Amino acid sequence: MSEAxxxxxxxxxxxxxxxxxGLVAIPALGPxxxxxxxxxxxxxxxxxxxxxxxxxxxxxxxxxxxxxGGQRPNLAAVLPGMDASRTLWVIAHLDIVPPGDLALWxxxxxxxxxxxxxxxxxxxxxxxxxxxxxxxVAGGLKATGGVPPINFGLVCVADExxxxxYGLDYILKSAPELFKPTDLILVPDSGLPDGxxxxxxxxxxxxxxxxxxxxxxxxSVPSQGVNTLVxxxxxxxxxRGLKDDFPATDAMFDPPVSTFEPTKKExxxxxxxxxxxxxxxxxxCRVLPVYQVDAVYARLKAIGETVAGRHGVRIExxxxxxxxxxxxTDPESEIVTRLRRAIRxxxxxxxxxxxxxxxxxxxxxxxxxxxxxxxxxxxxxxHQPNEHASISNCIGDxxxxxxxxxx
Numbered sequence: 035m036s037e038a039x040x041x042x043x044x045x046x047x048x049x050x051x052x053x054x055x056g057l058v059a060i061p062a063l064g065p066x067x068x069x070x071x072x073x074x075x076x077x078x079x080x081x082x083x084x085x086x087x088x089x090x091x092x093x094x095x096x097x098x099x100x101x102x103g104g105q106r107p108n109l110a111a112v113l114p115g116m117d118a119s120r121t122l123w124v125i126a127h128l129d130i131v132p133p134g135d136l137a138l139w140x141x142x143x144x145x146x147x148x149x150x151x152x153x154x155x156x157x158x159x160x161x162x163x164x165x166x167x168x169x170x171v172a173g174g175l176k177a178t179g180g181v182p183p184i185n186f187g188l189v190c191v192a193d194e195x196x197x198x199x200y201g202l203d204y205i206l207k208s209a210p211e212l213f214k215p216t217d218l219i220l221v222p223d224s225g226l227p228d229g230x231x232x233x234x235x236x237x238x239x240x241x242x243x244x245x246x247x248x249x250x251x252x253x254s255v256p257s258q259g260v261n262t263l264v265x266x267x268x269x270x271x272x273x274r275g276l277k278d279d280f281p282a283t284d285a286m287f288d289p290p291v292s293t294f295e296p297t298k299k300e301x302x303x304x305x306x307x308x309x310x311x312x313x314x315x316x317x318x319c320r321v322l323p324v325y326q327v328d329a330v331y332a333r334l335k336a337i338g339e340t341v342a343g344r345h346g347v348r349i350e351x352x353x354x355x356x357x358x359x360x361x362x363t364d365p366e367s368e369i370v371t372r373l374r375r376a377i378r379x380x381x382x383x384x385x386x387x388x389x390x391x392x393x394x395x396x397x398x399x400x401x402x403x404x405x406x407x408x409x410x411x412x413x414x415x416x417h418q419p420n421e422h423a424s425i426s427n428c429i430g431d432x433x434x435x436x437x438x439x440x441x
């Protein structure tokens with residue numbers, strides 16, 4: 035029966051394009067990214083899954099007063115297998131990141147462009163590819179009348195791009211019975227262009243908002259104010275020095291070191307001839323598990339004390355996200371060993387377990403003792419202008435899921 039599903043997937047090019055076209059046309063930006071949430075995309079996906087034969091669709095909405103309707107949507111859809119006690123779960127996320135500078139795009143980010151094997155548009159890789167591949171497997175099961183050995187489940191979550199408080203983290207707290215220790219869990223949200231990496235471990239993640247407070251004044255008399263941009267710049271230049279304070283390396287990870295990057299900068303003053311009295315920027319830290327995130331936070335505060343004393347400013351801190359690394363998924367676990375075999379059968383690639391700096395929802399599963407593997411064959415251009423994905427990868431990843439499902 036698995037061979038019939040695989041044969042069906044070979045003919046899915048147009049189905050992949052049309053589903054991607056529909057998904058790209060519906061921006062799903064969380065309120066932290068200036069959007070109204072994932073409700074419209076959720077409704078589109080739910081209807082699509084019902085059309086594929088998913089009769090068992092469970093809604094797990096997370097309350098969020100910042101979005102219309104007051105809820106962030108999450109759903110879990112299941113196609114029954116012969117052994118109803120176990121499920122292969124594929125977890126995809128509905129939300130995307132903003133397109134950024136539109137001048138850097140060669141097309142409208144919310145209109146799909148097809149160029150041979152490539153498709154362009156915001157979200158086509160991150161994370162539509164995962165959702166589309168799983169949907170193609172479901173379509174194959176429906177078309178062939180196949181009943182897999184175990185259940186096939188698809189979870190679509192909100193809020194992955196901004197912390198998962200309203201997404202998988204909420205699901206695991208409000209519906210912990212959804213996932214069983216014997217289930218197989220695949221998160222297709224990271225990988226390499228050749229498909230050779232299975233992510234089983236993640237670095238700790240720490241996002242910090244830094245607010246520098248001084249005194250605004252006219253730029254022609256700077257001595258009458260306290261320039262927070264200068265102080266913020268001094269702080270920012272010192273951040274990368276944290277690599278010398280936390281120098282450990284771990285070959286499992288790529289890159290094999292902790293990283294400390296200043297990232298987002300909020301606007302300060304609107305005109306050129308004003309010295310700013312308030313500046314806000316953010317720091318993104320990905321820390322090897324050997325270190326405690328609290329130690330990194332303490333070091334950043336120490337930098338702040340130095341900057342404050344040097345420039346006469348006051349500095350405030352707000353933790354945006356702080357996640358200490360969890361125990362990794364066992365490289366010899368069933369999900370990893372079956373996944374390695376499936377990847378080899380489909381792509382003729384020997385994939386190896388690795389760790390990454392980017393955060394995925396797998397961390398929430400591992401924290402609760404649920405082994406999860408993160409894998410996809412992706413082109414690795416998420417969050418970039420002209421985001422693109424490969425149609426053949428969407429189909430190939432679906433074949434890996436089918437192989438994984440049928441064992």
